[in-house]
Amino acid sequence: xxxxxxxxxxxxxxxxxxxxxxxxxxxxxxxxxxxxxxxxxxxxxxxxxxxxxxxxxxxxxxxxxxxxxxxxxxxxxxxxxxxxxxxxxxxxxxxxxxxxxxxxxxxxxxxxxxxxxxxxxxxxxxxxxxxxxxxxxxxxxxxxxxxxxxxxxxxxxxxxxxxxxxxxxxxxxxxxxxxxxxxxxxxxxxxxxxxxxxxxxxxxxxxxxxxxxxxxxxxxxxxxxxxxxxxxxxxxxxxxxxxx
Ligand code: ATP
Ligand code: MG
Numbered sequence: 001x002x003x004x005x006x007x008x009x010x011x012x013x014x015x016x017x018x019x020x021x022x023x024x025x026x027x028x029x030x031x032x033x034x035x036x037x038x039x040x041x042x043x044x045x046x047x048x049x050x051x052x053x054x055x056x057x058x059x060x061x062x063x064x065x066x067x068x069x070x071x072x073x074x075x076x077x078x079x080x081x082x083x084x085x086x087x088x089x090x091x092x093x094x095x096x097x098x099x100x101x102x103x104x105x106x107x108x109x110x111x112x113x114x115x116x117x118x119x120x121x122x123x124x125x126x127x128x129x130x131x132x133x134x135x136x137x138x139x140x141x142x143x144x145x146x147x148x149x150x151x152x153x154x155x156x157x158x159x160x161x162x163x164x165x166x167x168x169x170x171x172x173x174x175x176x177x178x179x180x181x182x183x184x185x186x187x188x189x190x191x192x193x194x195x196x197x198x199x200x201x202x203x204x205x206x207x208x209x210x211x212x213x214x215x216x217x218x219x220x221x222x223x224x225x226x227x228x229x230x231x232x233x234x235x236x237x238x239x240x241x242x243x244x
Contacts, residue, residue, distance in 0.1 A: 001108045003101075004115050004171070005038075005129035006137045009156075010149045011120035014139045014176035016043045017211055017221075019117040021234040022137075022241075023048075024220035027079035029238070031112040034072065037085035038129055039119035045084040049076045049218040059086035061103055062094070062128070068103040077223075081111075094124045097164065101132035122156050130160050135171040137241075140192070142175055142185040142204075147192060154198065171244065172199035174237060177207040203240050205233035 006015045016039070023033045036058055037044035056071040061083070071083045104114060116129045130136065138153065140146045150173070157168050173192060179185055193200045206229040214221035222231045 001104075001111050002113050002134045003104055003132050004113065004135050004137055005118050005126070005133050006115065006139055007118045007126055007130065007153065008138055008140055008149070009120055009122045009126070009153055010140075010146055013120075013141050013146065014174075014205065015120075016047055016117050017215060018137070018139045018174060018176065018205070018234075019044055019115045020047045020215075021220045021222045021231070022238055023080050023113075023115050024077065024222045025234055025238040026113050027077055028222075030079065032079050032081075032110065034081045034083070034107065034111045034114045036083045036114065036116045036129075038089070038116055038125040040085055040087050040089040040125075041119065042085045042087075043215075044117040045082065047215050047218060048080065048082060048220065050074070050082060050084070051076045057084045057086040059088040059092060062092055062099055063088075068106055072107075089119075089125055092124055094128065097124075097127050097131045097160075100128040104132055122153075127160055130157065130168060131164055131166075133168065135169045137171050138173045138198075139176045140173050141177050142182075142188040142192065144188065147188060147195070150192075150196060150198075154196070170198055171241065172201045174201050175204040178204035178233075179207050180204075199244075201237060201240055203233060203237040205237065206230055 050073050052073045054073045060066045061068050061071045072081050118126045208230040210228045211230045214224045
């Protein structure tokens with residue numbers, strides 16, 4: 001079972017959209033996928049329709065009230081299960097940052113992939129997710145401030161590595177909302193590839209207005225409109241990711 005958080009402390013870079021669509025592509029390839037909403041904004045839980053009456057969420061698990069299995073909800077996509085988030089995550093006090101990792105060990109034979117949607121901050125939910133990870137994906141837009149933010153994120157990862165005594169496996173940076181006609185974006189992508197000591201995926205997810213619609217409808221764009229450039233991007237990305 002691979003545990004893959006999508007992290008970036010910068011807001012609005014496409015973390016949630018990427019979790020939804022990567023999960024949908026993996027599910028279409030017959031993999032069993034669990035997605036976890038670690039962001040108290042709860043966007044992931046809105047972005048993919050649930051199909052159960054379970055009231056439990058990830059806060060109940062991390063605060064020791066229930067097991068992780070009890071917080072799993074079915075979605076309308078048979079191969080995708082979800083653990084929703086809660087506003088209470090803001091009050092979460094964590095003593096042991098391997099808590100999520102320990103909980104996930106109980107479902108290791110039920111899923112091929114666990115994708116974790118992280119909030120745009122360097123707090124406890126992100127650190128729990130990093131410690132639980134087997135691979136990390138960093139969605140990022142090709143903008144000047146995004147590149148600066150990535151340097152801070154890589155420093156945080158190094159600090160967590162020192163604290164837990166384990167090297168993190170960063171699969172790479174996934175460029176999102178990319179416009180190939182923009183010279184600035186092309187330049188920044190080049191800088192990302194050359195300037196940081198980190199893998200950058202070849203596939204970029206193109207910007208496309210249909211993505212915003214799909215999130216409002218609670219459906220992955222890859223299922224709503226296969227021909228949309230962003231859908232093609234996510235299909236190609238998963239192919240590239242599975243080959244790395
Ligand atoms: P946050 O940090 O607030 O959780 P996020 O990193 O999860 O944000 P998303 O919510 O996935 O980012 O995306 C931010 C906005 O950009 C949303 O309105 C989403 O619909 C839009 N968006 C995401 N990907 C694309 C794309 N490829 N093309 C156009 N719009 C996109
Ligand atoms: Mg989000």
